[in-house]
Amino acid sequence: MSSNIGPEAQAAYQRYLDAVSIEEKIKTLEEFISLVPKHKATEKIVALNKSRLAKLRREMEDKKQRSKSIKSISPFSIKKEGIQVLLISDFHSPGAGKTSLLNFLTGAARDKVGKFTSLPEIGIYEYNNIRFQIVDMPSIMEDASKGIGNGKEILAQVRAADLICLVVDLSRNYKKQLNLLLKELSLADIRINANPPPISIEKTGANKIQVFYLTKSAKSKDNIAELTNKIKEIIYENGIRNAIVKLHGEITLDNVVDALTPSVVYKKVIIICTKGDLPYTQENFEKLKTEYSRQIPIIIGTSVYKSNFPSNFGDIILEYLEKIKIFTQNTGKVADKPLIIDKSSTVKDVALKIHKSFYDLFDHAIVIRNTAKQKRKKVGLDYELRDMDIIEIHTI
Numbered sequence: 001m002s003s004n005i006g007p008e009a010q011a012a013y014q015r016y017l018d019a020v021s022i023e024e025k026i027k028t029l030e031e032f033i034s035l036v037p038k039h040k041a042t043e044k045i046v047a048l049n050k051s052r053l054a055k056l057r058r059e060m061e062d063k064k065q066r067s068k069s070i071k072s073i074s075p076f077s078i079k080k081e082g083i084q085v086l087l088i089s090d091f092h093s094p095g096a097g098k099t100s101l102l103n104f105l106t107g108a109a110r111d112k113v114g115k116f117t118s119l120p121e122i123g124i125y126e127y128n129n130i131r132f133q134i135v136d137m138p139s140i141m142e143d144a145s146k147g148i149g150n151g152k153e154i155l156a157q158v159r160a161a162d163l164i165c166l167v168v169d170l171s172r173n174y175k176k177q178l179n180l181l182l183k184e185l186s187l188a189d190i191r192i193n194a195n196p197p198p199i200s201i202e203k204t205g206a207n208k209i210q211v212f213y214l215t216k217s218a219k220s221k222d223n224i225a226e227l228t229n230k231i232k233e234i235i236y237e238n239g240i241r242n243a244i245v246k247l248h249g250e251i252t253l254d255n256v257v258d259a260l261t262p263s264v265v266y267k268k269v270i271i272i273c274t275k276g277d278l279p280y281t282q283e284n285f286e287k288l289k290t291e292y293s294r295q296i297p298i299i300i301g302t303s304v305y306k307s308n309f310p311s312n313f314g315d316i317i318l319e320y321l322e323k324i325k326i327f328t329q330n331t332g333k334v335a336d337k338p339l340i341i342d343k344s345s346t347v348k349d350v351a352l353k354i355h356k357s358f359y360d361l362f363d364h365a366i367v368i369r370n371t372a373k374q375k376r377k378k379v380g381l382d383y384e385l386r387d388m389d390i391i392e393i394h395t396i
């Protein structure tokens, strides 16, 4: 091992080499990674060992799964109804104010405010005829990612949600709360506010690992040959001997490790700050925004005691999740409830979403867009829809 990792990391690495059980190997490797100074010269060592760590964690999960003989439905798993918005916070008494928010938005769980709840509470937040499912999760404890305080079950639900709200009590140390939440999410392989990296790794029959740079930006790194070798080594370290790797843009070695880790998910996260009516909370709010808005661009200050909460919360969510509202029209009558679809969806996406027969028997669609010069347009399946469009599909 190279000398630029320092004596403490060296010692940790030796403990890893000496470790016998998977648990011990994971623990020592985690220590090692945290002790290695992070800079260019150690980038590869860190990525290689992160990939080793991911593999060990998978082995441990498999071992655990095998030892669970009876499968049961977890009471922490909440079936999605509409867009699912999850409230999570650290474990503290008094709580950060999740149940108060749930009650404020939906009217649910009034009797649970100020009480410890060990299971999720659910309510429906109605906003301009759109239904959002708000889920108030049990608090996240330190080492939740390792299973403490039903952490595995809670984090499994976090992985399934559409939007995660980190609920932060402004009258307490916000950094401590956010550090804990961000750390546990990261350890649970939940990447926040990032797009999946522009890399794909496919196993093949050919007996080698090939790396292809498909775009200009993928090639923008100074030393491509070196990068190619590092990528190959990491993949090889994961036990893969034959693969085609395609890069569509600039990546880091950590991205390669993530692409090899099937449990990695990419989630949108916002912060909701609570108790903004208490002393000194405004100063904390301003500081928090300065420190975190790069990583988490949406930070909302609230006080349910003062009914202080953004009245356009529904639109904030839709915009952040890159969703738009469209209205279907049937024989001249516009539906009351909008259909929520992904931004840049086409008429085809909508036809399929309503019912497959609308796609199979599609003839044309009429789109009414009140902001356009030509308000009413006859269009085909490829036509891209915009927020607030009205659409009438005609079949043959």
Ligand SMILES: Nc1nc2c(ncn2[C@@H]2O[C@H](COP(=O)(O)OP(=O)(O)O)[C@@H](O)[C@H]2O)c(=O)[nH]1
Pocket: 089, 094, 095, 096, 097, 098, 099, 100, 101, 112, 113, 114, 115, 274, 275, 276, 277, 278, 302, 303, 304, 305, 306
């Ligand atoms: N001052 C103040 N206290 C609040 C506010 N929201 C919640 N609380 C109090 O904080 C405590 C914990 O609230 P709760 O909603 O149960 O938190 P949870 O444990 O995260 O669900 C309760 O005593 C609430 O009354 C707020 O906006 N202002």
Ligand SMILES: [Mg+2]
Pocket: 095, 098, 099, 100, 112, 113, 114, 115, 116, 117, 136
């Ligand atoms: Mg609660």
